[in-house]
Amino acid sequence: MSNEHDAPAPVIEPAALAALRELLDNASPPPWDTGSRRHNATVLATSIAEGGVAAVVATFPWHHDARHYTDALVVAALRNAAPALLAELAQLRTVAADYDARGDALAIATGALSDLREKVTDHSAAVDSLSSENAQLRLLVAELTDDDPCRYDHHGYCQAHSLDEAPCPHARAKELLAESPGADRG
Numbered sequence: 586m587s588n589e590h591d592a593p594a595p596v597i598e599p600a601a602l603a604a605l606r607e608l609l610d611n612a613s614p615p616p617w618d619t620g621s622r623r624h625n626a627t628v629l630a631t632s633i634a635e636g637g638v639a640a641v642v643a644t645f646p647w648h649h650d651a652r653h654y655t656d657a658l659v660v661a662a663l664r665n666a667a668p669a670l671l672a673e674l675a676q677l678r679t680v681a682a683d684y685d686a687r688g689d690a691l692a693i694a695t696g697a698l699s700d701l702r703e704k705v706t707d708h709s710a711a712v713d714s715l716s717s718e719n720a721q722l723r724l725l726v727a728e729l730t731d732d733d734p735c736r737y738d739h740h741g742y743c744q745a746h747s748l749d750e751a752p753c754p755h756a757r758a759k760e761l762l763a764e765s766p767g768a769d770r771g
């Protein structure tokens with residue numbers, strides 16, 4: 586069995602994925618959004634909360650290069666995209682497993698085809714050899730066969746060819762040479 590079609594090892598192990606899913610299930614539901622800036626901090630809030638009022642899930646303390654705001658955006662974007670990312674990852678892994686299985690099947694079929702071609706080649710060589718031998722035998726039989734017609738006596742023996750019993754071998758040889766075109770087979 587070839588390994589060349591095997592899917593790559595997962596970067597994220599199934600256990601880590603399961604832990605991530607559990608975290609997401611227990612966290613505040615999406616969508617999350619960056620809320621107001623107040624007291625030199627950026628507020629990260631869920632947009633859906635009881636009574637339709639956004640609930641604060643985290644605050645990001647002010648940073649001189651505005652990283653507090655970017656960090657809030659990153660957390661919200663990751664939270665919102667996580668379900669779709671996990672779903673797409675699951676789809677891709679299913680496709681990869683299917684591709685892997687098809688690759689294995691293809692390797693098996695390719696091996697079988699290769700074996701078959703080898704047998705056909707062997708068979709073809711045997712046919713060539715037999716055809717060649719058949720052609721030589723036909724030539725030899727033609728040379729050995731007497732052109733004179735058989736003449737049978739009243740006991741059924743050919744008087745033209747050493748009193749052979751009917752059907753005389755010369756008659757059978759002429760019949761065979763006339764009806765079998767085997768030497769012409771490629």
Ligand SMILES: [Zn+2]
Nearest residue numbers: 735743746753
């Ligand atoms: Zn005869």
